[in-house]
Structure formats: C-alpha cells, structure tokens
Amino acid sequence: MTEHWYSEVSSAEVKQFRCLESGKAFAFKNSLIQHAVVHSRVKNFKCDECGKQFTDKSIRTKHLLIHSGMKNFKCDECGKQFTDKSNLTKHLLIHSGVKNFKCDECGKLFPRKGDLTRHLLIHSGVKNFKCDECGKLFAQNRDLTQHLLIHSGVKNFKCDECGKRFAQKGNLTKHLLIHSGVKNFKCDECGKLYTQKGVLTKHLLIHSGVKNFKCDECGKRFARKSVLTRHLLIHSGVKNFKCDECGKLFAQKGVLTRHLLIHSGVKNFKCDECGKRFAQKSVLTQHLLIHSGVRNFKCDECGKQFARKEKLTKHLLIHSGVKNFKCDECGKQFTDKSNRRKHLLIHSGVKNFKCDECGKRFTRKVHLTRHLLIHSGVKNFKCDECGKLFARKGVLTRHLLIHSGVKNFKCDECGRRFAQKCDLTKHLLIHSGVNNFRCDECGKRFTRKVHLTQHLLIHSGVKNFKCDECGKRFTRKVHLTQHLLIHSGVKNFKCDECGKRFAQKGELTKHLLVHSGVKNFKCGECGKQFGLKNNLTKHLLNHCKGKSF
The missing domain is CATH 3.30.160.60 (Classic Zinc Finger)
Structure with missing residues (x-):
C-alpha cells in the first residue's frame, strides 16, 4: 500500500486515520486498511449459500448468519430480531426518534x-x-x-387476515396496517386519513396540482410517474388479465380485482341518502357527489355541469362529433366504447331485468329502475309551459323541446321536421314499409310494438278514461286529453284556405286534404274517391245497407 490514499489527522481527535476516497475516518490504521479494500472493488470472499461476494472475510462471516437463521439480538420495543448486535443498535435509532x-x-x-x-x-x-x-x-x-x-x-410472506401474499416482508408489514384500521396520517387539505406517511405524501401531490409526468400519446398529465406507467398500458392495448366469469380483459391486475367484485354480488358500501349499495368505496364516494349537488365541471359548449371531471370529458366527445366506435350489427356509431358495449345488449336479445308490475323486460338494470317510476305514480318534474308532470327530469327536458318550437331533424322523404333525433328515427319506419308487428284480432300491421300494444286496447274494450263533461270513454289518456279540447272551445289551429278553426293540429292536417284535391282512397263498389280513409269507411256503410250476410 502506498501512502497517498490516506492522511493522519490531529492526535487530539479520536479517529486519526482518514480515507481520501470517501472521507471516512478511523481510530486505527488497520481499520483504514480493511476499509481501503472496498474502494479496490476486489471481492475475494464468496458465500457458498447464495454466491454473494465480499471484500473482507469478517463481512462474509456476518453475512453467513443470515443463512443460519439465528437471530439472537431482539429489539425490546417492537420484538424484531437481528443476527448481529450492530444491526440492532442501528435499528434502535428508529425508536429513539x-x-x-x-x-x-x-x-x-x-x-x-x-x-x-x-x-x-x-x-x-x-x-x-x-x-x-x-x-x-x-x-x-x-x-x-x-x-x-x-x-x-x-411470495413467502402471507397475510393471516386475508391470505394475500408478498415477496417482501416489508410489504406485508405495510399491508397489515390496512387490517389494523389505524390511520395516524391525516391530510390537512381534505381530512382524508392514511395508514402510512408515504401514502399521505403521494396523496398530497393531488392537492399541489403539480403534474410533471405527461403521456405522449394523449397529453394527459399525472402527479406521479407510477400512475403514468399504469396509464400507458391503456395505449399499449395489452390486456393480460382476464375475468373468468365474463371473459373481459384488463391491462392491470388491480382493475381486474375490482371488476371481480361485480360478479361476487357483495356490496358493502351503502349510500345513506338513497340506500343504493356499491361494491367499492371509491364508487360510493363518486355517487355521493350526485346528492351533494356540487357540479364544478362546466361544459363551455352548452353550459351543462358535471360533478366529476371524467363525466365532462366524455360529454365533450358529443360536441366534437367524433364517433370512433361502430356497431357491427347495425352500423350505429358511438363516441364512447362503453356506450357501444351497452348498445350491443339490444342486439343480443338478452333481457335479464323484469318488471314485476307489468312483466316488461329490459337489457339493463338502469332501464328497469327508470321504468319502475311509471308504476310508482310519482311525477316530481313539472313543465312550466303546460303543467304536464313527468317522472324523470330527462323526459321533461325532451318535452320542453316541443314548446321551444325548434325542430332540427328533418325527414328527407316527406320533409316533416322533429325536435328530437329519436322521433325522426321512429318516423322513418313509416317510409321503410316494414310492419313487423301484426294484430292477431284484425290483421292490422304496425311499424312499432308500442303502436300494436296501444291498438290492442281497442279490441280489449277496456276504456278507463272518462270525460266528465259528456261521459264519453276512451282507451287511452291521450285520446281523452284531445277530446277535452272540444269542450274547452279553444281552437288554435286555423285553415289559411277557408278560415275554419280546429282544436287539434291533426284535424287541421286532415282538413287540408279537402283543399289539396288529393283523393287517395277509392271505393271498390262504385269508384268514388275520398281524401280521408274514415270518409271512405263511412261511405262503404251505404253499400252495406240492405245486404244480408
């Protein structure tokens, strides 16, 4: 050994020999010489158990105690045991604070x-x-x-509480804090409690607003690199975790674990406001935002507000007009993959949710829940224009379009306009000529099942809606409502040709056929033509008089 690698310090100091490489000082020269081997990187002493190599024989000797399993030095504070007294001494510094x-x-x-x-x-x-x-x-x-x-x-370390296994004892120790229920670390910003200080530190990044990790694929930013890493799995398209119940694939094991709670049927988290139950606490927390009424995320396009940012993000796709998810069955396109998945249930024909009141079946539970409001009779949403009541706010919102007079959806076949796209879609069935729903009583066919259902009331003879003015009875409430306009004397629909007024727009439309001169209904007996089908029907009665059957 040459003398350039160390220096002697003042004899007044306890440690007189200092290493010029690391600055570390020693009381004895021999200790410094042993230490110098570390910097030489020469490791001549190998452990036969695990192959690990050491610069000094004494260090290997200490290391071999690990494989022996002997831990004779115990901490009186926490019970942890050590193979070497020096390790216990170092450990005690943790408890000293x-x-x-x-x-x-x-x-x-x-x-x-x-x-x-x-x-x-x-x-x-x-x-x-x-x-x-x-x-x-x-x-x-x-x-x-x-x-x-x-x-x-x-994974040699198992949790006796839940059976979860870990590769490292330290991770098991941290995990056990979850079962202990002890949460000593509180967030001063939101009051949330945590079992570990490290988790609290990570949580505080949310409140800081600092997001230094950006996704190059979509531009989304994250407060932590680990969260960005998990997010990147979405773009990779790799989904290695499969649900054995439904076959759904996931990019992360944690997401699969949460998904499995759906199939378990266990819902331990209950909403005190409405009684709804959830499988995950996080979902309950999101649900509670509905009851809070707080909606801090506003759409700059239409002004609609949302309780959660991700809901606003999905909503913005509507305004973008981008629909990248197409249904292979009918060609309908969607802005969101989840909406397409829900739509596919329609084509599957599977309707597992049945209404106990009327027997009607639905593909999704949420649809059944909305339907049950009809039977409840509760209608808390009132139209300020006409006073009509509705069971759901969404139905009221659509109804208000009628009063607005705005009809942006036009039929290319006949030019008729509609306030809602769904009404146009239903109307187009008339032009398609497809009448798949047939009445077994009279053979009449309909484009939609709901129309057949309404028609069947005629054959049933049941007329539960009575006019208090004249006693006339009707099969449907809408017919009674239209009839009441006759007694009101109000006739808001005027014919520009002759000035005649009508209580209902439909009556005016029929009347206009008189002026048009169009007569599409011809009598097979005498050849006489009529503008309205009901006039032809009345005419045919004349031919029937005197005839015996």
Whole structure:
C-alpha cells in the first residue's frame, strides 16, 4: 500500500486515520486498511449459500448468519430480531426518534448517515443497477435485489387476515396496517386519513396540482410517474388479465380485482341518502357527489355541469362529433366504447331485468329502475309551459323541446321536421314499409310494438278514461286529453284556405286534404274517391245497407 490514499489527522481527535476516497475516518490504521479494500472493488470472499461476494472475510462471516437463521439480538420495543448486535443498535435509532442527518435537497431527516447517503442517490439521478427482465433502473443494488423478487414469482410472506401474499416482508408489514384500521396520517387539505406517511405524501401531490409526468400519446398529465406507467398500458392495448366469469380483459391486475367484485354480488358500501349499495368505496364516494349537488365541471359548449371531471370529458366527445366506435350489427356509431358495449345488449336479445308490475323486460338494470317510476305514480318534474308532470327530469327536458318550437331533424322523404333525433328515427319506419308487428284480432300491421300494444286496447274494450263533461270513454289518456279540447272551445289551429278553426293540429292536417284535391282512397263498389280513409269507411256503410250476410 502506498501512502497517498490516506492522511493522519490531529492526535487530539479520536479517529486519526482518514480515507481520501470517501472521507471516512478511523481510530486505527488497520481499520483504514480493511476499509481501503472496498474502494479496490476486489471481492475475494464468496458465500457458498447464495454466491454473494465480499471484500473482507469478517463481512462474509456476518453475512453467513443470515443463512443460519439465528437471530439472537431482539429489539425490546417492537420484538424484531437481528443476527448481529450492530444491526440492532442501528435499528434502535428508529425508536429513539433522533434524526441528526438532514438532506440538503429536500429537508428529509434520517437517524443514520448511511440512510442519508443512500437517499442522496435519489437526487443524483444516477441509476447504475438495471433489471435484465424489464429494463427498470435502480440507484442501489439492494433495491434491484428486492425488485427481482417480483419476477421470481416467489411470495413467502402471507397475510393471516386475508391470505394475500408478498415477496417482501416489508410489504406485508405495510399491508397489515390496512387490517389494523389505524390511520395516524391525516391530510390537512381534505381530512382524508392514511395508514402510512408515504401514502399521505403521494396523496398530497393531488392537492399541489403539480403534474410533471405527461403521456405522449394523449397529453394527459399525472402527479406521479407510477400512475403514468399504469396509464400507458391503456395505449399499449395489452390486456393480460382476464375475468373468468365474463371473459373481459384488463391491462392491470388491480382493475381486474375490482371488476371481480361485480360478479361476487357483495356490496358493502351503502349510500345513506338513497340506500343504493356499491361494491367499492371509491364508487360510493363518486355517487355521493350526485346528492351533494356540487357540479364544478362546466361544459363551455352548452353550459351543462358535471360533478366529476371524467363525466365532462366524455360529454365533450358529443360536441366534437367524433364517433370512433361502430356497431357491427347495425352500423350505429358511438363516441364512447362503453356506450357501444351497452348498445350491443339490444342486439343480443338478452333481457335479464323484469318488471314485476307489468312483466316488461329490459337489457339493463338502469332501464328497469327508470321504468319502475311509471308504476310508482310519482311525477316530481313539472313543465312550466303546460303543467304536464313527468317522472324523470330527462323526459321533461325532451318535452320542453316541443314548446321551444325548434325542430332540427328533418325527414328527407316527406320533409316533416322533429325536435328530437329519436322521433325522426321512429318516423322513418313509416317510409321503410316494414310492419313487423301484426294484430292477431284484425290483421292490422304496425311499424312499432308500442303502436300494436296501444291498438290492442281497442279490441280489449277496456276504456278507463272518462270525460266528465259528456261521459264519453276512451282507451287511452291521450285520446281523452284531445277530446277535452272540444269542450274547452279553444281552437288554435286555423285553415289559411277557408278560415275554419280546429282544436287539434291533426284535424287541421286532415282538413287540408279537402283543399289539396288529393283523393287517395277509392271505393271498390262504385269508384268514388275520398281524401280521408274514415270518409271512405263511412261511405262503404251505404253499400252495406240492405245486404244480408
């Protein structure tokens, strides 16, 4: 050994021999010589158990105690045991609460200088230890060693509470805090409690608003790199986790685990406001925003407000006009994949949700829930224009379009205009000529099942709606409502040709056929033609007089 690698310090100091490589000082020259081997990188002493190599024989001797399983040094504070007394001594610093070593970068305190030294590697950005399995880099070899346990698949540490297994004991220890229910770390911003300080620290990034990690695919930003990494799996399209119940695939195991709660039927989280139950607490938390009435996310296009940002994001797709998800059955396109998935249930024909009141079946539970409002008779949403009541706010909103007079949806066949696209779609069935719904009583055919159902009331003879003015009875309430206009004397629909007035627009439309001169209904007996079918029907009665059957 040459003398350039060390220096003697003042004899007044306890540690007279200092290493010029690391600055570390020793009381004895022999200790410094042993230490110098570390810098030489020469490791001549190998452990026969695990193959690990060491610069000094005494260090290997200490290491062999790990494989022996002997831990004779116990901590009286927490019961943890150690193979070496020096490790116990270091451990006791944790319980003392004394942290004399401070990081100048972030201010974090440590009980031991070695811990601070390792911590500083984080700020240096130097990561010299690479995982050959996934390419991830680490600042310390021991971090890489722990990480490799993930790829090994070996999980020797089991939780006695829930059976979950872990590759590292430290992770099991952290996990046990969940079952303990002890949450000593509180967020001063929102009051949320956590079992670990580290989790609280991560949570605080949400309130900071700082999102330094950006997705190059979609531009979305994240507060933590790990969250960005998970997000990137969405764009990769790789979904390695499959649900054995329904076959659905997921990019992350955690998402699959949460999904499985749906099939379990277990819903332990109940809403105190409406009694609705949920499988996950996070879903309940989101649901509670509905009752709070707080909607902080507003659409700049139409002014609609939402309780959650992701709902606003989905809504904005409507205004964009982009519909990338197409139904292979009917060609209908959707802005969102989930909406297409729901739509596909229509084509499947599967209707597992039945109404106990009328027997009607539905493809989705939410549709059954809305339908049940009809039977409840509760109508809390009133139209200020005409006083009509509705069971659902959405139906009222659509109804208001009638009063607005705005009809943006036009039929290319006949020019008729509609306030809603769904009404136009229904109307187009008339022009299609498709009448798949037939009445077994009289053979009349209809384009829609609802029309057949309404028609069948005629054959039933049931007329539950009575006019208090004249006693006339009707099969449907809408017919009674139209009839009442006769007694009101109000006739708001005027014929521009002759000035005649009508109580209903439909009557005016029929009357206009008189002026048009169009007579599409011809009598097979005498050849006489009529503008209205009911006039032909009345005429045919004349031919029937005197005839015997």
